[in-house]
Amino acid sequence: MEYLDFEMPIKDLEDQLAKCHDIGKESEIDVTETCSKIEKKLEKAKKDIYKNLTPWQRVQLSRHPNRPYTLDYIKAICGDTFMELHGDRNVRDDKAMIGGLGKIGNQSFMFIGQQKGYNTKTRQYRNFGMANPEGYRKALRLMKMAEKFGIPVVTLLDTPGAYPGLEAEERGQGEAIARNIFEMTRLKTPIITIVIGEGASGGALGIGVGDRVYMMENTWYTVISPESCSSILWRSWEFKEQAAAALKLTGDDMKKLKLIDGIITEPVGGAHANRQGAFEAVQEQILKAFDELKDLDEVSLISKRMDKYANMGVYKE
Known part of the structure; x- marks a missing residue:
């Protein structure tokens, strides 16, 4: 430990x-x-x-090396019923973005999320949880498949951001994320989104548009990491703690700003200290959210989702 x-x-x-x-x-x-x-x-x-805990300490907990990742949650919740699906049918299979079908009880779900590695070898294999354009296109393909068969979608967010490499930009990183956001706003099946670790920038938002959006207690969700924010504003990473506080990135901050629907309480000590407790809390929240959404018809579902995002923020004309 x-x-x-x-x-x-x-x-x-x-x-x-x-x-x-x-x-x-x-x-x-x-x-x-x-x-x-x-x-x-x-x-x-x-x-x-x-x-x-301070905002920076919550950022540290979200990156704890013993904290469970997307596949840990899926396997714990679905058991042997999970079947991973691969490829974007265009370029390749992005290992940083995983997805597939799984069951909770008798209800099928399409699970999609970023996956990090556990050691140097697997971190490189998973590209540190930073998806390329084909990862977002794979996610969209799976969402469209779920829509076709009337299966609800569950997205699990845990990424330091989309991969910023030149080759990713050449293959249309910005367009892939923008396309996902656009398509998710009008997907004709319920979408439940949970931030289970880091929720950084468009990399997280590319699979983060949901009818219900939740954050686990020791996670963060914002436009930029505290370190990057510090390096831009102060030309140094030394002010990352001040940046974390200024960014309003914790679940409490996001709930006050009405950008998420709720916070999932973690076991005392965090998800890394009691993984089973964290798995049970996430499963319970998924089922509760699905119960609230399952009886809505397609028109009402999309309309409520559109209104939810249209009403975010404060502006003056």
Whole structure:
């Protein structure tokens, strides 16, 4: 288990608790009371730390190396029913964007999301979760397939942004993202979107237009990463914490601005500390959102989605 800087008090208490249990096993000393005191301190420390997180600390948690990724959620929620589908039928199969059919209970869903890697080799294989144009075109192909068969779409967002390479721009990165946004606004099937990690820029928005949009508690969703914002405004990455606060990128900020529909509460300690708890929370939210959308006819569904996005923001004519 890896710990972030602000999580070190938790690590110290967990180490103390482990040593206390070891002493009890190796000797005849009764350490029950001592272990109980440490457990209470540990529980209090977790509550105090995680209820007072800064925006930058939430950004750090969204990138935690032990945090579950898109395929982890899909496999946990769907089990053996998930069938991954590949290719954009034009260029190639983008490994940074995954999608396929899966079931929750008896209900089929089309799952689409960005996938990161777990080590150096898989990170390169998944291009660090940064999709190319063919990734967005694959996503759109799968959405259109879901529309054809009346299957609801679930998109899981976790990307530092769309791939910014020259070859991606040559193959139409901007057009692919814009096309997805346009097509998703009028897709004739329910779309449920959940930010499970990083939600950066158009890379996230390319699969982020939904009837219901949710953010997990320790995630972020904004037009630019704090580091990039800092480098533009201050010509240095040193001001990333100030940038994170100024960007209003947390779930609480987004909810106040009425840009998302809700926040999914994570287990104490974050999704990386209790993966099963996170999986259950996401599954519950998907089913709840689908229950709200399933009885809407196509015209009402698209109309409500259009109105939702048309009413965002504040402007003066």
